[in-house]
Amino acid sequence: MxxxxxxxxxxxxxxxxxxxxxxxxxxxxxxxxxxxxxxxxxxxxxxxxxxxxxxxxxxxxxxxxxxxxxxxxxxxxxxxxxxxxxxxxxxxxxxxxxxxxxxxxxxxxxxxxxxxxxxxxxxxxxxxxxxxxxxxxxxxxxxxxxxxxxxxxxxxxxxxxxxxxxxxxxxxxSGRCLLSNYFTGRDSNRGSCAQSCRWKYALVEETRPGQYFPIEEDERGTYIMNSxxxxxxxxxxxxxxxxxxxxxxxxxxxxxxxxxxxxxxxxxxxxxxxxxxxxxxxxxxxxxxxxxxxxxxxxxxxxxxxxxxxxQIYGKTSYDQTSEFVGLVRSYDAATGWAVVEQRNNMKLGQEIEVFQPTGPLYRQTITAMENEDGEAIEVAPHPQMILRMKMEQPVEPYTILRRDVTSVKQ
CATH class of the missing domain: 3.20.20.70 (Aldolase class I)
Incomplete structure (x- = not known):
């Protein structure tokens, strides 16, 4: 078994x-x-x-x-x-x-x-x-x-x-890299990797220093070691x-x-x-x-x-994702249906969000009401890690992630 x-x-x-x-x-x-x-x-x-x-x-x-x-x-x-x-x-x-x-x-x-x-x-x-x-x-x-x-x-x-x-x-x-140490002096084998394998590279001929030639025919360059x-x-x-x-x-x-x-x-x-x-x-x-x-x-x-x-990914070094983390639920009041939320990205009234819980069901809702810490109604939560209250359509657990759909993001 x-x-x-x-x-x-x-x-x-x-x-x-x-x-x-x-x-x-x-x-x-x-x-x-x-x-x-x-x-x-x-x-x-x-x-x-x-x-x-x-x-x-x-x-x-x-x-x-x-x-x-x-x-x-x-x-x-x-x-x-x-x-x-x-x-x-x-x-x-x-x-x-x-x-x-x-x-x-x-x-x-x-x-x-x-x-x-x-x-x-x-x-x-x-x-x-x-x-x-x-x-x-x-x-x-x-x-x-x-x-x-x-x-x-x-x-x-x-x-x-x-x-x-x-x-x-x-x-x-197995992660035993010397590139980082060579380029930056940061030893990856002692915890300081600079992720040199993710950089964009070009070719230089030794008698023509300063002249950079693309390794492939692409104006974006190439990321030859980007797995x-x-x-x-x-x-x-x-x-x-x-x-x-x-x-x-x-x-x-x-x-x-x-x-x-x-x-x-x-x-x-x-x-x-x-x-x-x-x-x-x-x-x-x-x-x-x-x-x-x-x-x-x-x-x-x-x-x-x-x-x-x-x-390998030769043409770019950016990342993909379909959702963006916008808030983290700190607590929930079942009597009122309001949650205390820590903002992690700009969000505003009218946006549809996905409610992703540690053990509870996944569901979607539209942001219909938000308040700041003083109890004043707000239309947007723009400040990083600001604490606010949000009206929830269904009960939520502490540590629930609120997120919204995106197409891609570059980091």
Whole structure:
């Protein structure tokens, strides 16, 4: 019998972490202010780490903390104290990539569960079994693997396996990139990636400096290393039946809207499969939900074939999305039908919005009445994160996302 896999979500800050949990994640992975690979993702102070663990554990969810940089000598300063603190606040597991950091964890906090990051290039069953012998509880598989390879590792390894199923693809092998360091001095292997693979490039001949020639015949230039985003929702049956223990969403630097929408879509899909595996089919509404958040065109990555030109986006670096996050419900008064809303984007009377709830039904309504904090009627909410009251047609839960339709957005 197939074990129901964990749904693992990214959390770039405390708000995203709470949204991921409330919208259906079984566990979240996040980073502190140091020693992780997302230095610009917001990340968590020590106090926020403790609050995150408390919030998750109160809801029977788990928190994994990334300690997956490839450290130089100077990066090790303060690491022992940090590891002890993570154990003290009862973090559920640490993600590590470097062997020295792994052994330091084993020595200083021997009871801590350790997961081996994708950065360690885990592409075969021998490597996976080696990490298990060293004491790892889980191994995160590299994104450069096919379904057949994942299945073979599952057959030959008695250790928890985790794999990415949704999010950005990296041009470099398992994220081990040197471009960022070369161009900007920001070391992606120590958490400071500048995303150089998303830049527009041209060709320069060495005897003609300053003369830039297009690499393709297109006046827009070319983005030669700009990969499409991974999305395995259409193939979620294969993913579940591969036998991996945890299904991972990429995106600690993505938005609150992304965290909620992607998590809920996969939550519904996974639960539907286990409710009736024989008759399970992927619903169009789940696929539509994944189109609503900011993303690049989707691909299955390495899962079914070696990526080709069809898996790259050569003509642009912008994102697509069909919905825009305009407000977050803070509370709701059932007696009056008014909700307290925190504005996240300009909205006004007469606009149709979609009401996207953590557990309640999805519905649409027109904005018919709004008030500012002084109780005065307003026609538009233009100020970022202003608090207002909005008349709702149906009851809503706290942390409900209000959004409106758009065609596309460039970021």
């Amino acid at each position: 197939i074990k129901k896999p964990e749904l693992l979500a990214p959390a770039g800050n405390l708000e995203k972490m709470k949204m991921a949990i409330l919208y259906g994640a079984d566990a979240v992975y996040l980073g502190g202010k140091a020693f992780g690979l997302r230095a610009f993702g917001g990340n968590f102070s020590r106090e926020e780490l403790k609050e995150a663990v408390t919030f998750a554990h109160e809801r029977n969810r788990k928190v994994y903390v990334t300690v997956n940089i490839f450290p130089h000598n100077g990066d090790l300063t303060g690491l022992p104290d940090y590891l002890k603190y993570l154990a003290q606040i009862n973090v559920d597991a640490l993600l590590v990539a470097d062997l020295g950091v792994f052994m330091m964890c084993r020595e200083l906090i021997p009871e801590m569960e350790l997961h081996i990051s994708t950065q360690a290039n885990n592409t075969n069953w021998a490597t996976v079994n080696a990490w298990k012998k060293l004491g790892a509880k889980r191994v995160v598989l590299a994104r450069e693997m096919s379904l057949a390879e994942v299945r073979e590792i599952r057959e030959k390894c008695d250790v928890d396996l985790e794999m990415f199923m949704h999010g950005a693809m990296c041009i470099s092998y 499409k985003d991974m999305c395995l929702m259409p193939n979620i049956r294969d993913v579940i039946e591969s036998g991996v223990d945890s299904l991972k969403i990429e995106g600690r630097m993505k938005s609150v809207h992304y965290a909620a929408s992607v998590v809920k879509a996969y939550r519904l899909a996974i639960d539907a499969y286990f409710a009736d595996p024989e008759h399970f089919t992927v619903k169009q509404e789940w696929l539509d939900e994944l189109e609503k958040v900011s993303h690049r065109t989707y691909t299955t990555g390495f899962y079914y074939h070696q990526p080709t030109a069809e898996d």
